[in-house]
Amino acid sequence: MRNVLLISAFTLAFFSCKKDDEKTPLASHSIVVDASSHTDWVYFSFEKDTVVSISDPANSNEWDIAFQRYMIKTNGGKNGKGQAGVAIADTTHTGEEGMNVVISVSDTVQFVTDDTVVVYGYNPANPTKPTVTKYVLNPILMNWYNRENTPNGTMIVSRKWIYYFRTAKGKYAKFYIKNYYNDEGTSGYVTLVYKYQPDGSRSLE
C-alpha cells in the first residue's frame, strides 16, 4: 500500500515537473496611452501592465517608461534611480512580424539610459532656424517615428521598430509603438504593443 502511494506521488511529481518544463508563450499586450498633454508626463509600468500615477518619479521604482506627446523617457540614467534602458532589437522586421522574430535579449546588447538631448522644433516664422529645446529623454527612442508632410500638416508615422527594454527593476520586455493617433484621429494617443517577461529571464518569446 505504501509503495503504491509512493509510486503515485513520484508519478504525480514527475508529471508536474514535466508541466514546469513546458514554456507558456508571453501574453501580448496592447495599450493606448493618453499622452496628449503638452505638460504632463504619463507613467507606465510593464509589471503592473497599466498606467500609474507617480508623485516622485525621480525616486520611484514603480514606473518604467513615460510618455508626453511624442517624447519618451525611462526610469534610468538622468531620469530616475531605476535600471531602465532601451536598445534597438530589429529595424528590418517591424510591427507584429518583428515581435515574432525577436525572441530573446542576448548578453551583448547594450542598453542606453536617459540623457540630455536636443529637440528641434518647427519654427513657422523662420523654418531655417528651428527652435532648440533641451530635454532629458531616452536617446534611442528619439527616432521611433517619421514625420511626413502631408497636405494636412505634419503627420507622425511610427517606424514600428522593435525595442528591447530593461525595466526599472531589471527585468526584460520587448515592444513597438503602433500608432500615435486614436480612432478620432487626435494625436498624442500612443498605442504601445509589448511583451513583458516577469520571471526576470532574457527570454522574450
Place this chain on the structure above:
Amino acid sequence: MAFTKKIKVLLLIISLPMLFSVQLSFSQSNFKGKVIDAQTGETIAGAKVQLKTYNRVTLTNDSGLFTISIPSLERVILEISMLGYNSITDTFIFSSSHEKTYKLTPSVEDIDAVVITANRMMQPIKNTTVLTQLVPAEQQLRMGNYNITSVLEREIAGLEKANFGYRPKLTYQGLGARYMLFLVDGERMAGEMDGDIDYYRLNMDNIDRIEILRGPASVIYGSNAISGVINLITRKPQSGFEAGSSLRYSKYNETNFNLYAGGARNKISYLSSITTNHTDGYDLTPNEPYSKNQEKYSNYAFNQRFDYNFSKQTSLTIKGNIFYNRIYDGIVDVRAVDHGYAGQSSLVKIEHKQNDSAQMVFSYAIDRFVNYNILINRNDNHSKTASDVLHTLRWMTDRVNSLGHWTGGSEFVYENLFSEKLSIPYVHMYTLIAFLQNDYRISKKISVVSGSRAIYYSTGKYSIVPALSIVLRFEPVILRTSYGQGFRSPTLKEMYYQFDHQGMFYLIGNRNLESERSNYVSTSVELRKNNFSFAANAYYNQLTDMIYHTLVAERTFQYININKARVMGVDWISKWKPLRDLIFSLNMSYINSINLSTDSAMYNVAPFSAAGSITYNLKIKKNWQITLDLSDRYTAARTYEPVGEIIYHDPAFHYWKFTSMLRYKTLSFTLGIDNLFNNVMPYSLGNISPGRRMFIVLSYQIHKY
C-alpha cells in the same frame, strides 16, 4: 338729315375696326427677322435673340431667320448676340409687321457686352469704373473647358490652384486668395478659410460668364478686394425648356459629370443641376507613402434656382445649393480618419426697377460650411470639427440724376464660427457696412468716380475707406487711374485660433488684431477693336499691418500686425483675331513684391506668369464644327515659404495643353492632352501635375424655345 345719319353710321363702321385693332395691339405679335454676318452677308444660324425684361429668347434657325412674339405699342428692347460677334441692342416700338435684318460685326470680344461686377448693377462694359475682363462660358465650353479652375488659370495669368492642404486653394500671384475676392453671383462663399475655394460645387455648364475686375474694388466689396474680384455668374434659365449634360474623363479615374434642366414660362423660370467629381488621386513621392500629392476624393453638389417676375419692374430670385465632399486621406494603421466637408447655401433676392434710371436690390444670403473627421474605424461616423455660418443682408440702390450715377447701399453680415481649434469653441462677429459711390461725368470723355465704405465691427473697431478714380474715354481707348484704400479685416481664425501642431508648437490668435491696410494706386488702359483687344493694368500697392504668425514665447506663435510689404506689377490681357477662324490670346503678369520687414522678396510669388493660347475654329459642313486649341501656362522660378525644415524651390515651368473638339449642332466630343510635354515636379507646392494625361469630354444640350 339722312346723309349725316349715313355719315355717322359710316364713321361708326370705319371706327369699329380701329377700335378692334387697338384692342388687338395690346396683345402679342409675331416679330420676324433675319441675322446676317456684316462682313460676308452670310446668314447666321444659332444666334440668340432675346427680348429683355420679358425673359423671352429664341435662336435663329439654319437660314438665319427667327420669329419672336413681342408686345405691340410698347417700347421693347431686343438683344441679338452670337459668340464671335458684337451684340446689337435694338430698342423700338413694334407697330407693323415688317421684317428686320440685323447685321452682326465679327469681333474677338463682344464690345457691347453688359456686365455687372463693377458696381453690382448691369451696365455696358464700356462704362465700368474698374477695368473688367469678360469670359463667356460658351466660349470655354466650345473649347472643351468644363473645369472652372482651369478656365481661370487660362484667363488670369498668375492665378493657380495650389496644394496647401487637401482643399483646393486658389492663389493669385502667390499672395493667397486673401487678396483676390472670389464670388459666385456677387456673394462670398462661406468656409472660405484662408482662401480655400470650393469650385467643385459648380461646373462650367452652370455658368453664364465669369467677370474679372482688375483694380481696386474696396468700396463696393470691402475686405479682400485689393487685387481684384473674380465673379462667377451662374446661368439664368431662358424661355422654353433647356437641358444638358457633360461628362469628362481622364487618367486616375478622374470623372466630372454635370446634368442640368430648366426653363421659363410666363413669369416663372427654374433651373436645377447636379454635379459630381471624383478622382482616385495619385502620388508622385513614393518615399513618403502616407501623403499623396492628390488625395482620392468624391464630391456631389445640387443647385436649384427659381425666378419669378411679378411685373416688368420687380423680380424675385431664390437659389439653393447643397454640397458634400469626402477626401479619402485616412490610413488605417496610422491615422484612420478621412476628411469631409459639406456646405449648404441659399439666397433670396428681390430686384425692383423704378424707372430707367433708378433700381433697387434687396438680398439675404445664408452660407453654411461644415468640416468633418470621418472615423474609418468607427463605421464612418462623421465628427464635426469646424463649422462656419455666414449671413449677409444687403440693400442697394442705383440711381442716375443730375449729380451723376450713384450706387449705394448697406450690409449686415453675421458670422458664426465653430472650430475645435479655437480658444472658445464658438465665436461670432457681426459687421455693419454702408457704402456710397458716385460716377460723375464732367464731360463726354471724362468722369470722376469717388466713393467710400464705412465698416463697423462688433469688436468695436471701425474703418472708413475712400477711393477715387478718373476715367477718360477716347473711343476706342479707355484710360482709368485710381487710388483706393484697401483693407483686410482679421478673420475669426486669426483672432481666436488656439492650435497646437503635433506638440511642436502652438499657434494662437490675437483678439486685438487691427485690419491690414493698403494704399493702392493703379492705372489701366483698355482698347477694344473688332479684331484686337487689349488691356493693361499697372499697380502699386503698399500693405501695412500685415497679419503674420510671430514667435512670442517658447514654441508659441501668435498672429500679430507686423509685416509691411510693397507689391507692384503690371497685368496684360490681349486677344487678337487676325483671321475669321483664328484667335490668339496672351495674358501676362509681372510682379515685384518685397516683404519690407525682412527686406526680401515675398515667398510663393513668381515674378512673372503668362498664359497664352491659339484657337482655331473651323466650320466643315453645315452644323459641323471643329475647334483646335493649344494653350500654355508659364510660371517663372520661385521660392516657397517653407513648410517643415526644407525650403522648396520651383524652377520656371510651362504647362502645355492641347484640345480638339468636334461638334455637331449641340452634341460635342472633345479629346485633349493635359501637360503635353510631361512636366512633372513632385515637390512643388504650386500647381501639381502628374504628367501628360489624356482626357475626353462628351456633352449634349437640348433647347426648345
